[in-house]
Amino acid sequence: MGDRYASFANSGPGHAMIKRLGLPDPPRLRRWTPGDPLTEGPVLIGAAPGGRLGDQVRKVLAGAGVRTLDEPLSEGSHGALIFDASGITDAAELHELFDFFHPYARSVHRSGRVIVLGTPPASCDNPHEATAQRALEGLTRSIGKEFGRGITSQLVHVERGGEGALESTLRFLLSGRSAYVSGQVVTIGAGNPPAPADWQRPLAGKSALVTGAARGIGAAIARVLAREGADVIALDVPAAGDALAGVANDVRGRAVQLDLTADRAGQRLASHLTRPLDILVHNAGITRDRTIAKMDAAGWNSVLAVNLVAPSRINEALLGQGLIAEGGRIVGVASIAGIAGNRGQTNYATSKAGVIGLVQSSAPGLLERGITINAVAPGFIETAMTAKMPVSLREAGRRMNSLAQGGLPADVAETIAWFASPGSGTITGNVVRVCGQSLLGA
Amino acid sequence: MGDRYASFANSGPGHAMIKRLGLPDPPRLRRWTPGDPLTEGPVLIGAAPGGRLGDQVRKVLAGAGVRTLDEPLSEGSHGALIFDASGITDAAELHELFDFFHPYARSVHRSGRVIVLGTPPASCDNPHEATAQRALEGLTRSIGKEFGRGITSQLVHVERGGEGALESTLRFLLSGRSAYVSGQVVTIGAGNPPAPADWQRPLAGKSALVTGAARGIGAAIARVLAREGADVIALDVPAAGDALAGVANDVRGRAVQLDLTADRAGQRLASHLTRPLDILVHNAGITRDRTIAKMDAAGWNSVLAVNLVAPSRINEALLGQGLIAEGGRIVGVASIAGIAGNRGQTNYATSKAGVIGLVQSSAPGLLERGITINAVAPGFIETAMTAKMPVSLREAGRRMNSLAQGGLPADVAETIAWFASPGSGTITGNVVRVCGQSLLGA
Numbered sequence: 001m002g003d004r005y006a007s008f009a010n011s012g013p014g015h016a017m018i019k020r021l022g023l024p025d026p027p028r029l030r031r032w033t034p035g036d037p038l039t040e041g042p043v044l045i046g047a048a049p050g051g052r053l054g055d056q057v058r059k060v061l062a063g064a065g066v067r068t069l070d071e072p073l074s075e076g077s078h079g080a081l082i083f084d085a086s087g088i089t090d091a092a093e094l095h096e097l098f099d100f101f102h103p104y105a106r107s108v109h110r111s112g113r114v115i116v117l118g119t120p121p122a123s124c125d126n127p128h129e130a131t132a133q134r135a136l137e138g139l140t141r142s143i144g145k146e147f148g149r150g151i152t153s154q155l156v157h158v159e160r161g162g163e164g165a166l167e168s169t170l171r172f173l174l175s176g177r178s179a180y181v182s183g184q185v186v187t188i189g190a191g192n193p194p195a196p197a198d199w200q201r202p203l204a205g206k207s208a209l210v211t212g213a214a215r216g217i218g219a220a221i222a223r224v225l226a227r228e229g230a231d232v233i234a235l236d237v238p239a240a241g242d243a244l245a246g247v248a249n250d251v252r253g254r255a256v257q258l259d260l261t262a263d264r265a266g267q268r269l270a271s272h273l274t275r276p277l278d279i280l281v282h283n284a285g286i287t288r289d290r291t292i293a294k295m296d297a298a299g300w301n302s303v304l305a306v307n308l309v310a311p312s313r314i315n316e317a318l319l320g321q322g323l324i325a326e327g328g329r330i331v332g333v334a335s336i337a338g339i340a341g342n343r344g345q346t347n348y349a350t351s352k353a354g355v356i357g358l359v360q361s362s363a364p365g366l367l368e369r370g371i372t373i374n375a376v377a378p379g380f381i382e383t384a385m386t387a388k389m390p391v392s393l394r395e396a397g398r399r400m401n402s403l404a405q406g407g408l409p410a411d412v413a414e415t416i417a418w419f420a421s422p423g424s425g426t427i428t429g430n431v432v433r434v435c436g437q438s439l440l441g442a
Numbered sequence: 443m444g445d446r447y448a449s450f451a452n453s454g455p456g457h458a459m460i461k462r463l464g465l466p467d468p469p470r471l472r473r474w475t476p477g478d479p480l481t482e483g484p485v486l487i488g489a490a491p492g493g494r495l496g497d498q499v500r501k502v503l504a505g506a507g508v509r510t511l512d513e514p515l516s517e518g519s520h521g522a523l524i525f526d527a528s529g530i531t532d533a534a535e536l537h538e539l540f541d542f543f544h545p546y547a548r549s550v551h552r553s554g555r556v557i558v559l560g561t562p563p564a565s566c567d568n569p570h571e572a573t574a575q576r577a578l579e580g581l582t583r584s585i586g587k588e589f590g591r592g593i594t595s596q597l598v599h600v601e602r603g604g605e606g607a608l609e610s611t612l613r614f615l616l617s618g619r620s621a622y623v624s625g626q627v628v629t630i631g632a633g634n635p636p637a638p639a640d641w642q643r644p645l646a647g648k649s650a651l652v653t654g655a656a657r658g659i660g661a662a663i664a665r666v667l668a669r670e671g672a673d674v675i676a677l678d679v680p681a682a683g684d685a686l687a688g689v690a691n692d693v694r695g696r697a698v699q700l701d702l703t704a705d706r707a708g709q710r711l712a713s714h715l716t717r718p719l720d721i722l723v724h725n726a727g728i729t730r731d732r733t734i735a736k737m738d739a740a741g742w743n744s745v746l747a748v749n750l751v752a753p754s755r756i757n758e759a760l761l762g763q764g765l766i767a768e769g770g771r772i773v774g775v776a777s778i779a780g781i782a783g784n785r786g787q788t789n790y791a792t793s794k795a796g797v798i799g800l801v802q803s804s805a806p807g808l809l810e811r812g813i814t815i816n817a818v819a820p821g822f823i824e825t826a827m828t829a830k831m832p833v834s835l836r837e838a839g840r841r842m843n844s845l846a847q848g849g850l851p852a853d854v855a856e857t858i859a860w861f862a863s864p865g866s867g868t869i870t871g872n873v874v875r876v877c878g879q880s881l882l883g884a
Binding site (some may be wrong): 091092094095097105124130131132133134137143144145147183217249295297304308312320337338339342344346350357358439440441442 | 547816
């Protein structure tokens with residue numbers, strides 16, 4: 001299940017050879033280890049006139065021990081370029097983007113970061129401003145495809161009144177936690193969520209439940225949430241009991257064996273909870289790939305039942321019994337297939353598009369209770385499942401993204417931990433792809 | 443500028459060879475010629491219980507002379523499968539989709555159609571319904587990738603109260619006019635737009651202005667709008683005067699030479715108009731491709747000025763002077779690059795993302811005046827511009843979509859003519875890709 005091509009490309013002779021042959025050049029990505037600095041190198045901050053976010057960025061980064069610059073380094077490289085575009089209120093002002101990024105485009109460190117901050121177009125004062133703000137997305141997505149060397153690029157929409165809520169997102173996007181997240185648009189709502197007491201363990205004291213936790217992405221989620229301080233309940237079907245016990249043991253958590261598609265699964269799950277959950281991650285999912293012409297009803301129904309109906313029913317059961325705490329976090333796992341559709345996956349894509357619908361439609365009602373609900377949408381992640389794919393499909397999946405490699409289960413888990421952070425209390429209804437900016441989409 | 447591979451693949455010996463070698467198999471697409479029937483073969487209609495749209499579909503198709511079936515053909519093939527999913531109010535009911543599509547998946551005629559009708563998730567009564575309705579998108583996008591043979595698949599969201607506004611959209615999507623449109627989500631708003639007096643010439647008596655009309659996609663737009671009955675003003679820069687005169691002559695219209703980025707271009711354009719415009723198509727666009735590191739300011743500014751600032755300013759000038767008629771139609775031309783970003787096109791992608799912003803942000807205010815504004819987003823279209831691309835990029839662009847070929851300028855034009863139809867008066871703020879369901883996206 002390793003990516004031998006990437007290992008080869010990152011060796012000395014291998015790298016020389018692939019450069020000469022013009023083959024894909026997957027960089028070694030910077031990934032998070034506790035204690036790492038947020039960036040490798042100082043952060044250059046720019047702004048269009050009238051922006052409302054630059055000062056807050058400086059304040060957050062100063063508090064986080066990151067050196068920020070208003071004037072560029074004359075030599076050496078920048079750990080990140082951050083541009084506050086919130087002051088751009090007309091298309092004629094978009095040259096501010098060129099003025100900032102053109103001279104420093106080559107100054108970004110390997111696995112460095114580009115972050116553009118703006119206002120959600122739907123919240124803009126008038127069509128001129130909304131047009132210009134919407135245009136930012138074309139820039140950030142193009143930069144993600146252009147800069148290479150493991151550099152990621154994101155657009156962060158900050159609602160007016162959300163200026164004080166930037167920290168959890170900046171910490172995530174700047175650090176190696178977001179290694180495989182690129183070309184995304186994140187929206188931060190208005191409000192001032194509490195900062196965690198300790199940013200190194202932001203989930204300390206929080207209770208978390210992860211479904212499908214016996215292996216792969218689910219096991220990584222359990223491990224990352226535990227590393228961040230959460231008390232983790234690892235849930236999976238009884239057939240995965242041994243692997244599940246291993247994960248629960250690793251994270252010093254509890255294992256719960258339960259089939260979430262069974263009758264009264266919500267009530268049964270509730271009976272295992274000794275206190276309300278702070279974090280609920282619906283990771284359990286299955287595939288039964290066939291074209292719809294060749295699929296049988298069981299293949300359709302089982303995928304819909306596990307991937308979509310169960311999360312919806314579990315949410316309802318736990319919320320109805322007060323078993324999601326005030327300020328709780330619900331995270332669903334969608335998929336690129338749910339965004340773009342996929343041949344041979346009508347059932348899976350329908351279920352994952354439904355997960356996006358569940359997140360987007362539930363968010364407004366839950367926010368009144370201080371609960372957020374978001375989704376990650378993984379692209380090609382290196383797991384036992386993808387290791388079994390035919391080699392041509394697997395290589396296409398690995399290489400057809402801006403980072404020219406597959407992601408790791410931990411990359412999905414880190415993204416979920418960011419949603420789960422106390423500091424992310426105004427982030428809801430988001431769908432963030434963890435796909436290395438896969439070419440595939442809708 | 444022809445697609446020689448597709449011609450080869452559509453020859454007898456060529457087709458046998460590419461099937462044997464497992465190469466891409468671009469089907470010959472059914473395209474519209476006046477007088478053609480809407481479909482090749484009868485239309486099978488299905489519905490989930492409680493749907494509100496099936497009866498209206500039957501009525502429209504009966505009036506359009508299309509044979510509809512409630513029971514499938516036992517032999518022969520269906521011209522289209524239409525499923526009214528508006529009755530699905532919970533994820534547990536999504537098996538209705540499988541029940542309808544599984545048995546008939548192989549019964550669809552070459553270049554046939556799949557259309558699923560539903561309710562916009564944001565307008566649903568509750569999260570259960572919104573979740574299930576959002577899930578439909580996963581199905582229709584997967585079917586587009588799965589059925590092959592030139593069959594397209596769309597999801598049509600119909601607002602409550604929009605049941606009577608289906609006809610222009612069904613006529614477009616069923617017919618060869620939508621040959622290169624697949625995997626799209628279209629939203630029809632509430633209201634009852636007037637039917638054109640003659641569906642063969644729905645734009646009779648309408649005044650239309652097309653920018654960038656001297657060649658390529660713009661010339662095709664002028665021709666298609668004229669074919670549909672419009673009086674066309676073809677506009678382009680003075681340097682394109684000869685070609686422009688040829689197009690204007692072909693469509694028995696008028697040529698206007700004007701640089702839309704010049705000072706007071708709006709007033710100058712207004713001086714050429716003898717009556718308010720019913721249809722305004724912002725097609726003029728340029729590229730100046732370079733990475734942002736290598737780009738100069740002129741390359742950035744000219745692309746933004748032509749592609750984004752000019753359409754915004756022209757709209758404002760003409761609307762301000764009452765030169766867009768009540769019930770008018772404005773159509774912008776975006777691009778897949780504006781959706782997904784593109785390497786070497788930070789300027790172009792920013793401008794085209796801005797066009798999407800212009801359309802989405804202007805739509806609500808204009809609807810009060812009976813004016814709609816929408817965008818097409820072309821993928822790989824066979825033009826003189828794409829003919830100049832390096833062969834490997836060109837072949838990738840042509841084949842990386844569900845139809846395994848590039849589109850024609852007329853495909854973009856037909857989509858614009860559908861937006862321009864009197865019957866499309868409740869369709870606004872839409873961005874519809876004309877890309878053969880390109881794999882590329884966001």
